[in-house]
Amino acid sequence: MKTATRLTDALLYLDGVTVSFDGFKALNDLSLVVEEGELRTIIGPNGAGKTTMMDVVTGKTRPDSGEVFFRGTADLSRLDEAEIANLGIGRKFQRPTVFENLTVLENLELALAGSRGTWKTLFAHLTSERRDRIAATLARIGLGEQSGQPAGALSHGQKQWLEIGMLLIHDRTLLLLDEPVAGMTDRETEATAELILDLAKDRSIVVVEHDMAFVRSLGARVTVLHEGSVLAEGSIDHVQNHQRVIEVYLGR
Amino acid sequence: MPALSGGQHKSAWSPGFWAAFVICAMVLVLAVPLLNSWVPKDSSAALPDYLVPLLGKYLCYALLALSLDLIWGYAGILSLGHGAFFALGGYCMGMYLMRQIGTRGVYGNPLLPDFMVFLNWKELPWFWWGFDHFAYAAAMVVLVPGLLALVFGWLAFRSRVTGVYLSIITQAMTYALMLAFFRNDMGFGGNNGMTDYKDILGWDVHQPSTRLGLYIASVMALGLGYICCRFITTSKLGRVLLALRDAEGRLRFLGYSVTNAKLLVFTVSAVLAGIAGALYVPQVGIINPSEFSPGNSIEIAIWVSVGGRGTLVGAIVGAVLVNSAKTWLTGAAPETWLFVLGALFVVTTLVFPRGIVGLLRRPIRIRAQAAAPVPAGEQA
Numbered sequence: 001m002k003t004a005t006r007l008t009d010a011l012l013y014l015d016g017v018t019v020s021f022d023g024f025k026a027l028n029d030l031s032l033v034v035e036e037g038e039l040r041t042i043i044g045p046n047g048a049g050k051t052t053m054m055d056v057v058t059g060k061t062r063p064d065s066g067e068v069f070f071r072g073t074a075d076l077s078r079l080d081e082a083e084i085a086n087l088g089i090g091r092k093f094q095r096p097t098v099f100e101n102l103t104v105l106e107n108l109e110l111a112l113a114g115s116r117g118t119w120k121t122l123f124a125h126l127t128s129e130r131r132d133r134i135a136a137t138l139a140r141i142g143l144g145e146q147s148g149q150p151a152g153a154l155s156h157g158q159k160q161w162l163e164i165g166m167l168l169i170h171d172r173t174l175l176l177l178d179e180p181v182a183g184m185t186d187r188e189t190e191a192t193a194e195l196i197l198d199l200a201k202d203r204s205i206v207v208v209e210h211d212m213a214f215v216r217s218l219g220a221r222v223t224v225l226h227e228g229s230v231l232a233e234g235s236i237d238h239v240q241n242h243q244r245v246i247e248v249y250l251g252r
Numbered sequence: 253m254p255a256l257s258g259g260q261h262k263s264a265w266s267p268g269f270w271a272a273f274v275i276c277a278m279v280l281v282l283a284v285p286l287l288n289s290w291v292p293k294d295s296s297a298a299l300p301d302y303l304v305p306l307l308g309k310y311l312c313y314a315l316l317a318l319s320l321d322l323i324w325g326y327a328g329i330l331s332l333g334h335g336a337f338f339a340l341g342g343y344c345m346g347m348y349l350m351r352q353i354g355t356r357g358v359y360g361n362p363l364l365p366d367f368m369v370f371l372n373w374k375e376l377p378w379f380w381w382g383f384d385h386f387a388y389a390a391a392m393v394v395l396v397p398g399l400l401a402l403v404f405g406w407l408a409f410r411s412r413v414t415g416v417y418l419s420i421i422t423q424a425m426t427y428a429l430m431l432a433f434f435r436n437d438m439g440f441g442g443n444n445g446m447t448d449y450k451d452i453l454g455w456d457v458h459q460p461s462t463r464l465g466l467y468i469a470s471v472m473a474l475g476l477g478y479i480c481c482r483f484i485t486t487s488k489l490g491r492v493l494l495a496l497r498d499a500e501g502r503l504r505f506l507g508y509s510v511t512n513a514k515l516l517v518f519t520v521s522a523v524l525a526g527i528a529g530a531l532y533v534p535q536v537g538i539i540n541p542s543e544f545s546p547g548n549s550i551e552i553a554i555w556v557s558v559g560g561r562g563t564l565v566g567a568i569v570g571a572v573l574v575n576s577a578k579t580w581l582t583g584a585a586p587e588t589w590l591f592v593l594g595a596l597f598v599v600t601t602l603v604f605p606r607g608i609v610g611l612l613r614r615p616i617r618i619r620a621q622a623a624a625p626v627p628a629g630e631q632a
Contacts, residue, residue: 058505085507097502099495106491111506118512124488170506 009072011036011174011204012057017066018228019052026052027063028228034174039200041207041215043239044225045248050208051094053225054176058091059084070174086116090172094179096159100152104143104162107151108134111166133169141165141195157188164195175205181214193217224248264486273475280311280471285464301460305535306579308467310572312532315474317555317571318564319524322481323517324553325562326490328497330415331518332549333422334525336429337397339543341526343433343440344396346539347380348389349449349457356450366448367441377439386453393530394523401522402515409511409518414500423546430544445540452534463535470531474568477524481564484517493517554597560607569608 012034019027027049034040044050055061056068059081068076074087085091099107112130115121126134138144141161146154151162160180167175180196181189193214199205200220209215215222215236222239224232232242239245263269284307287299316338323329350365359369363376382388404425408418436442455462484490496503496510504510533539542548552571559570574596581589604611 060501081501081504082507082509085505091505093502097499099498099502101494101498102491109488110491110495110503110508116507116509118489118492118509118516121489121492121508121513122484122487122516166506 009036010034011038011071012206013067013069013072014053014056015067017053017056017063017068019049019056019061019063025228027056027066030066030225030229032223032230034204034206037204039196039205039207039218039220040223041209041218041220042223042225043209043212043215044231047227048225049228050225051178052228054091054178054206054208057084057176058089082116085170088171088173089176090167090170090174091176092160092163092167092178092180094182096156096163098151098154098159098162098166100150102151103148104138104151104154105134105147107162107166108137108169111170113169113171137165137169140168157184160184160188160192161195164192164199168199173203175199175203177205177207179209180207181209181211189214190217264482273478277471277475281468284467288460288464301463304460304463304467308463308470308535309532310575311467311470311474312528312535313552313555313575314568314571315470315477315528315531316525317552317559317567318474318477318481319521319528320552321556321559321561321564321567322484322524323514323521324556325564325567326485326497327493327514327517328414329514329518330419330553331422331521332419332546332553333424333426334521334552335546335549336422336426336544337401337522337525338529338532339426339429339433339539339541340397340400341393341529342533342539342543343446343529344383344389344392344526345530345533346446346449347383347392347440348386349452349534350446351380351384352452353448353450357448365441365446367436367444367446368439371436373439379439390530393526397522397526397529398519401519405515405518406511409514423549426544426549427546430541430546433541433544441540443541445538447538447540449534449537457534457537466531466535470535473527473531477527478564478568480520480524484520485564489513489516551593554593554600556607557605558596558600558607560609560611560613563607563609563613566607566609573608 010033012032014030014032017027017030018025030049030053032053042050042053052061056063057076059076059079063077066077070076070084070087070089076084079087099110102110109126112134114130115124135144138147141164143154143158143162143165146158151159154162160183164177164180177196181192184192189211196205196207196218207215207218207220219236222234222236223230224239224242224245226244226248231248232239232245234242284299284304287297288301288304291298316334319337320331320334323331353365355362357366357369359366361369364373368376383392408421413421432438433440434443440446449457451457452462452466455465457463485493492503492508492513496508496513500510529539529543551574555570555574556567557570558574559568560566574593577592578589581592600607606613
């Protein structure tokens with residue numbers, strides 16, 4: 001690790017980030033700070049830049065300008081996806097993406113924290129301690145009985161849970177969840193909110209969501225994005241009564 | 253918890269597997285010499301001498317198909333230029349065999365192969381040095397295809413060239429090599445290639461006993477190649493490969509280097525293909541640039557898909573069956589072969605996409621797969 005000066009004490013620090021695609025500014029001078037241990041929800045209309053923000057943080061998209069730092073020292077705009085993942089930033093996509101031809105157990109095995117070196121994976125074997133962690137995670141996401149099934153055979157909700165389980169088992173410091181309850185039943189949504197609150201006890205989580213009832217149930221600080229920058233920030237009641245937010249959401 | 257649990261699948265190396273493996277190997281190693289040399293020549297059970305190198309050739313093709321299945325069936329990398337690695341291995345062996353001719357060539361030059369004398373070359377080009385030693389040639393058989401795959405793969409995988417684009421550039425690679433090797437001044441015998449071999453490691457290549465030896469060497473290479481591929485595909489790396497075949501981007505976000513994983517199997521695969529080529533050349537007695545032709549490489553993919561992708565055994569079965577059919581049909585009705593080959597590929601893709609072995613295995617896995625959608629990798 002190089003001894004760069006710590007710019008900030010925040011876990012995730014975005015300052016003046018701009019990303020444009022063919023002239024369209026997906027992110028426009030976006031600044032956002034997430035503290036260690038914080039649970040943060042991000043809302044915003046379609047095209048507000050929520051997914052692009054996650055792409056920038058996880059290395060999928062390089063910002064045109066601006067700074068992105070993790071723990072104040074790691075410059076995320078210079079690292080690739082795998083390197084960022086290994087720093088401890090996990091991401092769950094909007095559409096559940098699990099490895100359909102692998103079993104539930106094997107999906108978790110790949111996600112399990114540990115060496116990612118190609119040679120090491122060739123000679124890897126699972127210790128009983130690691131197997132216990134997989135079993136514990138399976139129990140926590142309620143997929144114990146499905147452990148031997150190909151992940152492709154799971155229901156939509158189960159796939160979402162498996163994906164959360166994969167983030168869980170990787171020991172990430174920061175989880176980015178893109179619409180974790182999209183397409184879930186009310187019951188599944190409720191259970192997911194509980195799971196996220198439980199997870200938030202020992203890590204930082206950023207949730208991007210449309211479902212306002214779900215956002216309310218998380219009871220966390222809310223950031224509203226609009227046209228690539230922050231429009232408002234505060235408690236759910238604060239932003240819901242915010243004049244500009246109402247205009248943007250309801251039209252002028 | 254299911255039986256398969258992390259690291260090496262326990263079931264992959266069960267006593268049952270080893271028993272089946274040893275039985276197959278023993279049958280292949282013992283049956284051919286037995287029927288060829290010990291059964292009286294006039295008996296109907298006798299295996300005629302000409303069939304021994306033919307069977308050896310099939311086994312080389314099987315190893316080649318196996319090498320393609322490792323990357324195509326598991327990592328989703330459809331190389332349509334795998335014939336190039338096979339041919340390069342073959343050329344390395346061909347160069348050794350040419351140097352063994354010595355003064356027995358038409359021109360009797362102790363140092364230069366006939367084609368160089370014919371082209372009025374005065375000295376041996378630097379890249380031919382050392383090929384009179386078998387150990388050096390054997391090392392080159394591994395190194396030349398391996399290094400080409402490493403460099404080519406590094407460039408392609410680092411730039412995230414995947415799918416059909418990768419297939420196209422592998423075709424371009426083998427085509428470029430074919431054109432290069434056709435040129436006389438490349439120093440590899442031009443369009444005639446290299447032939448008229450005399451002996452290998454001191455044994456006359458035309459002797460039935462040498463041919464039996466080469467056949468047995470092919471069986472052993474295939475067996476070791478199979479174990480090597482099985483080791484990789486049943487390791488955690490094997491699961492990483494399946495994962496990247498189905499959702500490459502997702503795997504990156506889990507912190508795995510997709511580039512390195514692909515590069516490792518691509519290189520191993522090229523080395524296996526090179527070894528197959530090196531064993532092929534002394535058994536067929538010639539190597540020429542047509543081995544680089546794009547059509548040859550496409551044919552390998554057909555063997556694999558007919559046998560069953562992502563099964564390893566299927567590649568072996570497919571290569572042997574398709575080539576047996578080819579030998580028979582090109583004798584019986586030569587003009588129909590290409591149509592049959594094309595039809596075979598279409599029928600396999602449409603009717604049984606899992607190939608012969610996949611079809612046989614299906615009843616066992618049907619329960620687990622019943623609700624699963626068709627794997628993304630299944631569509632080529």
